[in-house]
């Protein structure tokens with residue numbers, strides 16, 4: 146489904162990704178781990194055409210993504226929750242979720258708000274509350290719920306647990322796994338929280354200074370403590 150090969154990414158003259166290679170299969174849930182500044186967000190943004198200039202192979206469902214604008218990538222089934230959430234603070238929770246219809250297409254209609262709320266139970270009592278009145282954790286859940294309302298086939302999540310209380314992290318892990326599994330939605334998750342990444346995904350990539358330095362399932366990851374110490378400081 147997503148194929149990234151020999152991907153270079155640049156901000157101006159800064160060369161951030163150096164030949165990065167990852168792939169995500171339909172319905173597969175994949176973690177991308179790495180230290181601060183390793184290039185995780187840059188990779189997600191490259192997939193969405195949301196900032197860096199890129200060179201290399203970038204394909205989604207067999208289609209070359211070069212030159213495809215961001216809104217079109219959303220209509221193809223890609224949905225990104227960026228690190229800063231981008232919640233509309235002056236709209237209610239229900240209205241924020243309903244905004245997903247602007248990314249919909251005839252072949253990929255938005256999921257009704259009520260269906261999304263049913264999948265994210267913590268949002269049910271908050272439906273009429275304004276985005277700006279939510280806690281950080283509630284805002285993050287809302288951002289994930291809104292991304293799912295766009296009916297993606299691949300969800301890109303950028304460090305959703307940053308700064309969240311453990312109880313919300315657990316709730317989010319449950320909601321993410323359930324909604325991805327029920328809808329056969331693939332996941333590409335950038336994380337520093339290994340517990341959450343392990344709970345949500347089946348396969349792991351580790352990235353360091355713009356290069357993929359490890360890939361494998363979690364068992365393989367556990368058998369390589371040197372990778373964890375060297376690249377993740379675990």
Ligand SMILES: Nc1ncnc2c1ncn2[C@@H]1O[C@H](COP(=O)(O)OP(=O)(O)OP(=O)(O)O)[C@@H](O)[C@H]1O
Nearest residue numbers: 156159161179180181182183184185186187188196
């Ligand atoms: N808009 C930008 N312009 C210039 N350089 C940038 C920009 N965004 C990120 N960078 C640089 O690119 C490198 C990779 O950043 P990136 O955000 O991809 O890392 P990350 O692995 O997601 O880290 P974190 O976990 O801290 O979010 C860093 O050195 C960062 O300073």
